[in-house]
Amino acid sequence: MSYQFITSAKLPTRHGEFDIHIFENEAGQEHVMLTVGLPIDRQSAPTDTPPIPLVRIHSECLTGDAFSSLKCDCGPQLNAAMHAIQKSGCGAILYLRQEGRGIGLTNKIRAYALQDQGHDTLDANLILGLPADARIYDMCKPMLDHVGVDKVRLITNNPNKLAYLVEHGIEVVERVPLLVGVNDENASYLATKRDRMGHLLDNEF
Structure with missing residues (x-):
C-alpha cells in the first residue's frame, strides 16, 4: 500500500512545540508524525557528526492516550516519548492509526x-478469532524518508518494530527502553507482553 504526505503545521504542546505531518494511504487512512529538529539543518550540524534522531513508533490507543486508562501503559509511553524527544532536540513520533494492536476499537x-x-490480553484476542497482534509498520519508512532519516535511536520494548526498520534499510544504532506507567491494573498485561509476546521488559518491573 502506498502512502503520501498531505500537509504539515506547527503543534504547540505541554512538552514543547512539534511539527505535525499528516500522511494518507490509498484507502484514506491518516497517520501522523510529530517531529523536532527534522529535517536536520546541515548548516548547524556538521555533516560528519549529524545528530541521530530519537524515534518512537506509537500505535493509536484511544483508551490510554486520550482517556488515561490504567489497563495499559500507552498514555504514559506517549507522553514520556514526547518529553524525551523534546529534550533531545531531534526526533520523531510516528503515530500509527491502528487501534487495539490493529483489531480496531470495538474489538x-x-x-x-x-x-x-480473567483472560489475558493475548488469549482475549484469540478467543475472538483475532490475531494476537495485527499491527503493520509499512508506513514507517515513507514517513522517515520524508524528513530524511535513515538512522535512529529507537524508543521501544518491542523487537518487531526494531526488526521492521532494519529490514527496510533504517539503521537502529540504539534501542532505548521505555518502562513507564506501571500500576496494579496493568502489571499482568505487561507480564503477558514480556512472557508471551517477546517484549523486552525486565523480569521485575
Missing part, C-alpha cells in the same frame, strides 16, 4: 470484556 473493548473475565 478491543470486546477483548477488554474477556479480560474482565
Whole structure:
C-alpha cells in the first residue's frame, strides 16, 4: 500500500512545540508524525557528526492516550516519548492509526470484556478469532524518508518494530527502553507482553 504526505503545521504542546505531518494511504487512512529538529539543518550540524534522531513508533490507543486508562501503559509511553524527544532536540513520533494492536476499537473493548473475565490480553484476542497482534509498520519508512532519516535511536520494548526498520534499510544504532506507567491494573498485561509476546521488559518491573 502506498502512502503520501498531505500537509504539515506547527503543534504547540505541554512538552514543547512539534511539527505535525499528516500522511494518507490509498484507502484514506491518516497517520501522523510529530517531529523536532527534522529535517536536520546541515548548516548547524556538521555533516560528519549529524545528530541521530530519537524515534518512537506509537500505535493509536484511544483508551490510554486520550482517556488515561490504567489497563495499559500507552498514555504514559506517549507522553514520556514526547518529553524525551523534546529534550533531545531531534526526533520523531510516528503515530500509527491502528487501534487495539490493529483489531480496531470495538474489538478491543470486546477483548477488554474477556479480560474482565480473567483472560489475558493475548488469549482475549484469540478467543475472538483475532490475531494476537495485527499491527503493520509499512508506513514507517515513507514517513522517515520524508524528513530524511535513515538512522535512529529507537524508543521501544518491542523487537518487531526494531526488526521492521532494519529490514527496510533504517539503521537502529540504539534501542532505548521505555518502562513507564506501571500500576496494579496493568502489571499482568505487561507480564503477558514480556512472557508471551517477546517484549523486552525486565523480569521485575
